Amino acid sequence: AILGGIITILLATLLHQEGFTDSLMLGVSLAIAAVPETLPVIVTLSLAHGVQKMAKRHAIIRQVTAVETIGNVNVIASDKTGTLTQNRMTVTHFWPYGKEIHKVAKTKLSANDTRFFKYLGLATNAHLTADDEPDIGDATELAIVRLLDHYDLSRTEAEQTYPRVAEAPFSSDKKTMATLHRTPDGHYLAIIKGAVDRINFAPENWEQTATAIHDQMTAQALRVLAAGYQQFETDPGENWETQLTALQPLGLIGIIDPPRPEVSAAIRAAKQAGITTVMITGDHLGTAKAIAKDIGILESGQQAITGHDLSQMSDEDLAANIADIRVFARTTPSDKIRIVKAWQKQDAVVAMTGDGVNDAPALKAADVGIAMGITGTDVAKNAADMVLTDDNFATIIDAVAQGRTVYQNILKAVEFLISVNFAQIFTMLLAVLVGWGAVMTPEQLLIVNVLADGIPGFFLSRELAEPGMMHLKPIPKAASIFSNGLGKRVAVRTTTYVGLILGIYFVGRFVVSPDVPSIGMTMLFLTLAIGSMLDIFPIKTRGRLNWSAMTVNPILTGSLLLTMTVIVALATIAPLQQIFQLAPLTAGQWAIVLGAIWLPMLVVETYKRRQHRHELAPWRQATLSDSAE
Template identity: 40%
Template sequence: GEATELALVNWVRGNLGEEDYQFIQKLFPRFDEVPFDSERKRMSTLHESNGKIILLCKGAMESILDACTPNADKDEFLSKSNEWAANGQRVLAFAGKILDQKPEKISADSLEKDLDFFGICGMIDPPREEAVLAIQECKTAGIHPVMITGDHPETAKAIAKEVGILESGQKILTGKEFAQLSDEQFEQEVEHISVYARVTPDQKIRIVKALQKRGHYVAMTGDGVNDAPSLRSSTIGVAMGITGTDVSKEAAHMILLDDNFATIVRAIREGRRIFDNIRKFVKYIMTCNGAEIWTIVVAPLLGLPIPLLPIHILWINLVTDGLPALALAGERAEKNIMKRPPRPPSQSLFADGVGVHIIWVGLLMAGVTIFSQFWAIEHGWHWQTMVFTVLAFSQLGHVLAVRSEQTFLYEQGFKSNSPLLLSVFATMLIQLAVIYLPFFNSVFHTQALTLEELAFCFGMGLIVFHAVELEKFIKRRRKSG
């Protein structure tokens, strides 16, 4: 059942005992109800006992008081309600009356009036410990968490302060205050409001649309039928999988299976990691392909023989490019991944220097390869096999360097992505097999290299790796001022 109802039932069971609870259930059987809605902020049930009809009503304090007869104790209860709410308790008020006969029409307008005020109940819904940490992580990641609740403003204020949503300089807006603002006035204030209390479903939509007009990417959570319109209007609607209604789940873009806010933050972290790895994959593949194109095009223009055969290019694309590139998908999240602002939705995949990196590293890789060809020809070495090997080793050095845009390889270590290390090691062994095994020599038109030639290939391959590491160093120095 609903958490509030369960809390009330468990309190009665704990204070009266199971037998008395079951006795009351049998003595006052419920035969009808007026359901809760966000406009009235209350609900009523009808019970029959000894020929009398009993109407019981519970809901928000001000809503119940509006439906009651004049009562001298109202001020006292209202004061106590505000006191409890300021301590972070959710306050429910109770009222009712006895009817002589069953009403012909079951409606809020005809039944919920002239009630006798019974009392109030306070309950605490303590925030999960991980929610406090998740909200703090949201803020460091440039995400502004906002509380929208039907609770009393004082309750909302206390809870928002406890979990870290409400800070100095930020405002609370109630539904009544909200209704008095025009769309233009609200748009000017919306970025400074962190807590909304006693709001209606249509006001939730106004909040979403105002934030979207200001250029924000809006994620909305909800579980009730009344949340469906705002879930649908938001950029990303997140419904609760456990307590959520079918309507809210249908309206949402995503369903949260554990109803835990911290899971949303973990999803954001994972989304950023995946996007980063896509960028690394694109950066690596396009840089390597660019280097191959530059090598083949520029070498003949400089008077050198065509450096690579078609089978060499196919081999590099399938093995040297393929295996390490796939392993990049398993790269762990960068340490600062939740300390940087959100990426603008319209931002290109090649922004933040990715496009520049693809061009200059591709040219460097091609330059290293062409220089190796020239040097090998001058010294009478096996130049074509060396060109093939230098290009392969340069790409392996490049993939080790592009694992992170800011962290050096020695800081990362290899344990964080062992599949990548294995793929680089395996690719290197396969490349050596292509060079030294007679069967592959005939297939790939390669020749066994001397130790001097192989050492030269390793040395040239490391140039690209160190150049990309130097790029990270320069970026760090610029960032630090």
């Protein structure tokens, strides 16, 4: 803007068209024309509106820039439990060691089964509350205490008989939990529960037999836990956990955590939008694969690997193969960072979910970190860009749709404002070069920039999502803002305005009212101001312009009518005419202006339709797909 102003001052002075003061005003005018004063405000309003819309859909944005980024995400790495599933775990099957698999039913338990369930209850920290209050505890442990309740057993009563002495809490690394209890006869009892492949039980046939039962359960998408115990004659002391070398198995339980009803549709929507969904879970590979297939994440030809497999791969190998892997099972929080970085090496824009303290680094590393609002820790929420208040994967897809809408609205504002600013710059420069001097005053330029274009531009942020939005591929990370035909549309619109308004100025000054610059200036001002407002309609929709598209945003239409009224008032009310250096027009001159103001709208719409056969073809296909659905 400053450079353009200096150039204009030098041109006007060297050509002896204006005095230095007038040349300075020309420079100021060009500087004003070059700066889209309202664009930063419009961008901010668009982002803020997106934040409000997302909040109503259970997505709280902590970093405003994430509104735009989430719309361009092409990989979502999601936790399974509670995000893809309901986190309403229920024990449906159990296998007492050495017997057959049983379904949970209202039948009488044997003495061994009763002991099995009581010991399981002792190794939990969850407990049931009154009917009108939420139960307290981890979802897995709540499933266990509900199992006890189903069989009229009580964890509280069991702990009165076997008071707890010590606990080795669960961790994502060891995937087990153990508790130590004093028995009624004064001895000690250690109970352990956890992943089948992380507990070494004493019987030699345990591993082979348990693996077969485990695989049967995981094939049914059940999460499997093993439980066992070890007795001590005397107090094993502080290092009791290291002495668990003679564990006896109690058996296995199979827990179902059903997928959320809406998650399959959300994953299909993500796929249609060009987004890859990846499941990351601490569950066994068999369970993870069964659920991933059920909800549509894992398809034929795609891979599922474990955290151990991941640890055997170098960062380069992982990056080379990451596009084929859809399920990561038995992972640790540190694995998430490697997964994020591997995708980012493929130029992907990655959204990563997490809820634990150890997930914070991965949430920071992701392009969009998404924390769980219900189960998430404060550390995870503080590290995230977005927080899901319902912990629901489908909410992420809703946020993507809103993010895409915000991004497209920003692009529409850029197209609407920048092309008029470019037109003003070239008009001022060309007018100086041909010897016409200043064809618009700084005040008139400000009116066009702030009032005629700025106010309607504010309400572009209220545009709704266009049909087909979620059938388009994400915009590549390195793509220019002027890609996908936007640069060409700006050039066409700019060229149209430069030719049109200079032509109108020529007609007004040299044809209909010879040597009266104010007539030409007034006709130019009205054509530019009103014409640029009218062609917001073909800009606001990527589809073909129709009545529905023109009226879908009534607040925008209202702002256009109000602003046009003000523009006409400036050109017709005498005191305002004097302030803005405008002149009254005759009926014939008004007829010329009213005919000219429609030309930019027609040119933009015609060129856009041509682009639909070329650069904007994906928009057309996406709209057709959306309509077919």
